[in-house]
Amino acid sequence: DCDYEIVVIGAGISGIAAAKQLKEAGCNPTVLEARNRIGGRIWTSTVGTNTIDMGASWIHGIGKGAEGLKKWNNKFNPIYQIAKDNNIATVATWQDEDSAEEAFFWWQGGKTTYDISSFTDNFEEYLKNHQSSASQQTTLEQLFTNFPMTDNQVNRNMKNFSFSYLYGSDYAADPDQLSAKYVGTESYFKGAEHIFPSGYVQIPESISTGINIVYQKKVVGIDYSGNKVSITTQSGDTYECDKVIVTVPLGVLKNNVITFTPPLPSDKQSSINGLGAGLMDKLALEFSSVFWDEDMDWLNYISDGDLKWTQTLNIYKYTQKPILLMFNIGKDAQSFAQMTDQQVLDSAMATLRTMYPNAPDYVNYKRSNWGQDEFAYQSYTFIKAGSTDEDPANIASDIDKKVYFAGEHTNFDFIGTVHGAYISGLDAARAISQGWIFKAFASGIISCLMLLSF
Numbered sequence: 001d002c003d004y005e006i007v008v009i010g011a012g013i014s015g016i017a018a019a020k021q022l023k024e025a026g027c028n029p030t031v032l033e034a035r036n037r038i039g040g041r042i043w044t045s046t047v048g049t050n051t052i053d054m055g056a057s058w059i060h061g062i063g064k065g066a067e068g069l070k071k072w073n074n075k076f077n078p079i080y081q082i083a084k085d086n087n088i089a090t091v092a093t094w095q096d097e098d099s100a101e102e103a104f105f106w107w108q109g110g111k112t113t114y115d116i117s118s119f120t121d122n123f124e125e126y127l128k129n130h131q132s133s134a135s136q137q138t139t140l141e142q143l144f145t146n147f148p149m150t151d152n153q154v155n156r157n158m159k160n161f162s163f164s165y166l167y168g169s170d171y172a173a174d175p176d177q178l179s180a181k182y183v184g185t186e187s188y189f190k191g192a193e194h195i196f197p198s199g200y201v202q203i204p205e206s207i208s209t210g211i212n213i214v215y216q217k218k219v220v221g222i223d224y225s226g227n228k229v230s231i232t233t234q235s236g237d238t239y240e241c242d243k244v245i246v247t248v249p250l251g252v253l254k255n256n257v258i259t260f261t262p263p264l265p266s267d268k269q270s271s272i273n274g275l276g277a278g279l280m281d282k283l284a285l286e287f288s289s290v291f292w293d294e295d296m297d298w299l300n301y302i303s304d305g306d307l308k309w310t311q312t313l314n315i316y317k318y319t320q321k322p323i324l325l326m327f328n329i330g331k332d333a334q335s336f337a338q339m340t341d342q343q344v345l346d347s348a349m350a351t352l353r354t355m356y357p358n359a360p361d362y363v364n365y366k367r368s369n370w371g372q373d374e375f376a377y378q379s380y381t382f383i384k385a386g387s388t389d390e391d392p393a394n395i396a397s398d399i400d401k402k403v404y405f406a407g408e409h410t411n412f413d414f415i416g417t418v419h420g421a422y423i424s425g426l427d428a429a430r431a432i433s434q435g436w437i438f439k440a441f442a443s444g445i446i447s448c449l450m451l452l453s454f
């Protein structure tokens with residue numbers, strides 16, 4: 001049986017996955033969570049009276065098997081498996097990225113007749129042909145320096161748009177930050193993309209039954225200098241344990257919210273510094289009725305010189321509610337993060353009215369601001385130029401079999417996703433339980449040897 005006291009820091013999907021796995025193995029871990037809710041960057045909220053996910057929305061790939069990873073052959077994305085096991089309804093948005101219905105608008109007003117798909121196809125082809133020449137330091141922007149195109153305003157805007165449209169939302173980052181070498185090299189589950197009409201939070205909720213979660217406990221210190229690990233919270237509590245799993249986001253680690261004693265090993269700290277804490281924010285707008293192309297999945301906007309409001313998702317298509325979900329990434333999200341709600345709304349409405357001149361005023365809105373969220377400071381993690389695919393595993397590695405790490409940032413194969421975070425939590429729990437299975441096995445052998453010696 002498990003004879004360890006274990007604390008898990010964070011009740012996001014990785015922390016809950018770890019705690020559940022440990023509970024099944026006979027432990028009784030305590031989860032300390034800074035917020036007053038479960039789910040972390042899975043945040044199901046409302047716009048008006050409608051459910052809307054302001055953190056993760058999609059199960060990325062509900063099919064069986066993950067690209068390049070044998071252990072997932074013939075297995076579903078684990079998040080989809082949880083949804084199935086618990087009868088949680090999901091809805092397909094598109095069967096694969098190429099099958100999404102899209103409209104393209106531009107800064108001159110209305111829809112564009114420009115041949116977008118040729119441009120973006122060339123872009124993807126160019127990456128395929130040039131990626132192998134990228135060094136660890138090369139940014140995606142640098143790799144595209146010599147992308148062949150006639151130099152005019154339309155093409156420059158198309159190039160900006162393509163960066164955002166093809167890679168920006170996958171990695172929540174701009175091309176001058178992204179590592180050209182690693183873009184598109186992680187694994188992914190096959191199949192259709194699904195969302196949760198009644199909210200993604202049902203996933204962490206459904207697997208948290210019986211787990212001891214203590215809310216509003218912001219951890220500020222972890223002392224692992226002695227035999228026991230001592231954890232302190234902002235409110236002054238101390239928790240002693242044998243092992244701790246730290247699942248706070250990369251952004252929280254980067255901001256040194258938790259003081260480690262002794263400090264984290266320097267190679268782990270440099271992996272934390274090197275990876276990118278990507279930013280992507282959402283603005284949900286509810287209208288009294290639909291005024292946009294109701295059959296489209298995406299309304300894409302090619303802006304004049306910057307990337308603002310590149311993508312807008314038509315929620316109406318999946319829920320029959322007149323809601324648009326507008327996205328911003330990277331530097332744009334960072335500058336919006338500093339603005340008031342009214343400034344953000346004015347900018348969004350001005351863009352929508354460039355697309356649809358007769359767009360009426362919204363009736364309700366909800367805005368995320370993950371960059372200013374002290375329990376995240378980011379949306380999801382990307383491989384930044386200069387860092388490598390080994391940095392996530394380097395962060396995940398345990399310190400002295402006492403301090404373990406999990407979270408989306410610790411899993412290169414599925415970095416930045418809910419399933420990646422979930423799997424990292426299972427991995428951390430297994431690393432601990434393998435320890436005590438080995439201990440039990442070793443003490444069994446010693447008992448046998450002692451018996452034999454009599």
Ligand SMILES: Cc1cc2nc3c(=O)[nH]c(=O)nc-3n(C[C@H](O)[C@H](O)[C@H](O)COP(=O)(O)OP(=O)(O)OC[C@H]3O[C@@H](n4cnc5c(N)ncnc54)[C@H](O)[C@@H]3O)c2cc1C
Binds near residue numbers: 015280380
């Ligand atoms: C806007 C947005 C859209 C996204 N879209 C998708 C998507 O469509 N599909 C997808 O697969 N993924 C998506 N993601 C990414 C996905 O949400 C994350 O990868 C995943 O939820 C991360 O889980 P986690 O357990 O690693 O971290 P978190 O969910 O952040 O959990 C960490 C927990 O630690 C807590 N915490 C932080 N600091 C402390 C502290 N000091 N003390 C105690 N507790 C603390 C936090 O409150 C949080 O609950 C999106 C994310 C965002 C923000």
